[in-house]
Amino acid sequence: MVSRRNRPAKEPLSRELIVKTAFELLKEQGMEGMSMRKVAKALDTGPSSLYVYFNNLGQLSSYVLDYGFKELTLPSDGEWKERLFGVLQAYFQLLKEQPGLAEISFTILPEGENYLKLLEFVLEALREGEINPQSAAWGADMMLLYVTSVAFEQHSRRKNDSFKLSNTKAALKNVDSARFPLIHSMNEYLFSGDVVVMERFWWGLEVILKGIKDLPVMKE
Template sequence: MNTALILLKNEGPAGLSMRKVAKALDTGPSSLYVYVANLEELCAYVLDAGLAAIERPDPGEGDWKARLFDAVYAYLKVLYEAPGLAELALTTIPVGPRSLELTEYILQRLYEGGIRAAAAAWGVDLLLLYASSVAFEQSSRDRKGTTLNLLAASYRSIDPQRYPLLTSLKEEMLSGGDGPDGGKERFRWGFESIVQGILRHNE
């Protein structure tokens, strides 16, 4: 899996194919089917290998919500820092042991907060989807060299009569920073909004 993970980091998802992995291992694609059933299973194992870098907070430190945020944010950073991993997280069913351990950890924190049954099960899915989508957006912009300058220029030039709210909120629309650390405040706001919604619908 390390070879496939290196290919993913160097080439993105396009580098993750049975043919390319086999070539890097100096073997034929058919030999890989001894270890994995198909490309989907290979992707699941590669994603799991990448998640080994996540450092989960000690369960005994801080309150449940602080530890929950730290775990979800650690997941975001790992996806962001390994090009291609965020896209893989959005398109791959996470079945490896590290994926399951992360899910179990988040469920434990939700249970500590009094969130049970369907609210916890659906909540963990929503939190991981939020983190992976933010990581994918930011890492994709970095890979393409895209900045928010174009969007900022668009907001400055729009017709205030047609878009009165966009005009009045143009600074706020772009606030909160960029990248995982620069955007931590904005990410925390989204996290809090999701958690409060889960608590409100905890039935």
């Protein structure tokens, strides 16, 4: 038996400590590691103690997501489009470096200060580009979702050992040309695009931005 008096004093439990601990577990183990039970165990306390600070896992996850966003750097130079694409690239890099954030983004909507700064930055860039408010609002949501989905897809490929892109390529290459003529004829393009410079990623952003600029405002 080890006397409690000989143990190092625990850091007092707080909202900030819980969020920080949960974020570290998310980075190490993904969403599976961020249960209330595992967070409580890492803090050497019981799950019931966490409910004093958070109503449920969803609320904790929202805070964790925003905590991760604090590492995002907002660009300050360039024209509106350069700043817009710059922040989206920074957002993508953050999700790529912290894949747990991309994973959790599909289940939880962030509500904190850091997310609001990101959204405000995107909306401001679109406003400066003379895009109407409704299109800017819908477009900002679509752009952030697009970046999140690309980051999550890449994370899923790395995480899932059974997923091999080469298998998918082979399956599409060997399709019956009579039954699937378009897949057969466009096969060389389906997986084209320089991966290093992310040609398809930037093309996708350009497509979304063009749609935001060109489509008329939806009538209520």
